[in-house]
Amino acid sequence: MMKMKKSIALLACTFLAHSSPAANAATVTQVNYTDASDGSSLSGYLAVPDGATADDPRPVIVLIGNWDGVNDFERERAEMFTNDLGYVTMAVAIYNSTDPAEPVEFDDKLALATRYRSDPALGASRIDAAMAVLKGNPFVDMDRVAFVGYCLGGSIALMLALGGRDDVSAVAAFHGGLDLFSLGDLMPVKPKVLILSGGEDSSDSTASIIKMEEALNAGNATWQISRYSGVVHSFANHLAGEAYDEYVGPRSHANFYAFVKEAFGETEFKSDHPAEFDVKEVKYSTTDDGFNMTGYVSLPEGASPDKALPAVIIIHDASGVDDYEKTRAQMLSDEGYIAFAADVFGDDNGGYDMTDMPQLFEYITKLRVGDIALANKRINAAIDAVLDLDGAKVDPTKIALIGYCFGGTAVINYAMSGETRAKGIASFHGGLAQGVAPVDGNISAAMLIQSGGVDDAASDIEDLEAAMNLGNTMWEYSRYSDVEHSFTKWGGDQFGDYNARADVRSWDDTKSFFVKLFEDDGTTMPGKTVDDTEETPEDTPSSAISAFSVSSVAGLAGLVSLVLSLQ
Numbered sequence: 001m002m003k004m005k006k007s008i009a010l011l012a013c014t015f016l017a018h019s020s021p022a023a024n025a026a027t028v029t030q031v032n033y034t035d036a037s038d039g040s041s042l043s044g045y046l047a048v049p050d051g052a053t054a055d056d057p058r059p060v061i062v063l064i065g066n067w068d069g070v071n072d073f074e075r076e077r078a079e080m081f082t083n084d085l086g087y088v089t090m091a092v093a094i095y096n097s098t099d100p101a102e103p104v105e106f107d108d109k110l111a112l113a114t115r116y117r118s119d120p121a122l123g124a125s126r127i128d129a130a131m132a133v134l135k136g137n138p139f140v141d142m143d144r145v146a147f148v149g150y151c152l153g154g155s156i157a158l159m160l161a162l163g164g165r166d167d168v169s170a171v172a173a174f175h176g177g178l179d180l181f182s183l184g185d186l187m188p189v190k191p192k193v194l195i196l197s198g199g200e201d202s203s204d205s206t207a208s209i210i211k212m213e214e215a216l217n218a219g220n221a222t223w224q225i226s227r228y229s230g231v232v233h234s235f236a237n238h239l240a241g242e243a244y245d246e247y248v249g250p251r252s253h254a255n256f257y258a259f260v261k262e263a264f265g266e267t268e269f270k271s272d273h274p275a276e277f278d279v280k281e282v283k284y285s286t287t288d289d290g291f292n293m294t295g296y297v298s299l300p301e302g303a304s305p306d307k308a309l310p311a312v313i314i315i316h317d318a319s320g321v322d323d324y325e326k327t328r329a330q331m332l333s334d335e336g337y338i339a340f341a342a343d344v345f346g347d348d349n350g351g352y353d354m355t356d357m358p359q360l361f362e363y364i365t366k367l368r369v370g371d372i373a374l375a376n377k378r379i380n381a382a383i384d385a386v387l388d389l390d391g392a393k394v395d396p397t398k399i400a401l402i403g404y405c406f407g408g409t410a411v412i413n414y415a416m417s418g419e420t421r422a423k424g425i426a427s428f429h430g431g432l433a434q435g436v437a438p439v440d441g442n443i444s445a446a447m448l449i450q451s452g453g454v455d456d457a458a459s460d461i462e463d464l465e466a467a468m469n470l471g472n473t474m475w476e477y478s479r480y481s482d483v484e485h486s487f488t489k490w491g492g493d494q495f496g497d498y499n500a501r502a503d504v505r506s507w508d509d510t511k512s513f514f515v516k517l518f519e520d521d522g523t524t525m526p527g528k529t530v531d532d533t534e535e536t537p538e539d540t541p542s543s544a545i546s547a548f549s550v551s552s553v554a555g556l557a558g559l560v561s562l563v564l565s566l567q
Helices: 072-085 106-117 120-135 152-162 206-218 248-263 323-334 357-370 372-387 406-416 458-470 500-517 553-566
Strands: 027-035 040-048 058-064 088-092 140-150 170-174 192-198 223-228 280-285 292-298 308-315 338-342 393-404 424-428 446-452 475-480
Touching (some): 027 072, 058 120, 152 192, 206 223, 357 372, 372 393, 372 406, 393 406, 393 500, 446 458
Parallel strands (some): 446 475
């Protein structure tokens, strides 16, 4: 039996259109079948790639659609998955021929979605009927099965995972309406789980995200949760009109593709960071007090004083600027950016003995909590240094910050506190338990947060989401199960352990985030809000938002209560 080739690499995030080229030339046919448990007549679509044979069976994606039945969206998605991935895809029916199979009226959709969400056994029976069809197909490798669902289908896919389903490798839910179903009795979760959620989805509240995370942890699941600001229910449905988001829709599908390839054993997550780096030392200082710092720049091929390029400034972790930050600079310059590993601690470490753990933590706490303005001043000095580099030219409108550990908090604080010189920030294992800077007006930087599920509490992310919403900025976060602090640091350190899955996935996300951030095509990252009532089964009030301040958690609770009382 032939097997699809396994790759070991840092994955490049590919943005996919719903009309993808037919790389695997899918053949799509309608399939009529029966649910043996109740005799229901069902109809779906089966997409098979050219080249699939009994000697070369392919993994299969079971596609569970939204609340209006199996129609053009499900058919086109099945074709897209097969074209792009080379898998068999079956768009399966949940509604039978008398439900009706394709409800049109809102009340009919709502009644049917409620019925199937509230009866997990019935939904499971419909999936069993589709699985029986697939088991009889010699082109299908039934040892590699993924369930992916949209809206109602996302709910059903998650219910199957949480219900102890063990004949599936991976489960993914796009805007799965997490507010709208009960978790029921929890069992060990066998498949890997990916949840893709819209920050403005009225049926995916932050509270339901936290509840789902807790349930997945209770089931010892391997999971990833990615959430995107400014997008509503049906953000991944290209036929949903204004609800579809042209940035998040393809981005979330690329996320799913990387996820399912790893779940099927085609990709092994392994860091391929370079063994060497080419950096140049840069001495610089703050302008008002002459505080001296030393950074390291890595220039991309073709950099010159005549060609303005984007720049990414790296803010170090608790150990200061070392080979890790220099290597990350090399990796960023390999992507075409001017990369600068900045120094926030200073040449004399501010007079602190960094070999003494109490003094180290005192200094870190001062810069990340006690005197955020001081940290911001030193970051601005790094920006000045980048704009004054010899042999290279930086576009001042295209500067981003990326931070790890201490630096992960520092770049969040920089954005939160009203600084405007960074177009975007990316934070890795930022250690959010100590809080972040209070929001000072609108946040000008787009924000990408990469968080370990063991490192930051879910409530920390909830508070951060509220603060980012208050700052009216574009944000995105991803959280990874069983991942501790320092998950991107090769070999780990005294604060946490390296995790290849989270490192590769988060780095891939960050590279594609920067590509979009620095584009010149006139498009914008997500931030729109449209009325999603027509595409949402239940009109659930959005959760209130408020600032998250290091100085007043009690004030946060009071403000939330005040906002709720005014609704």
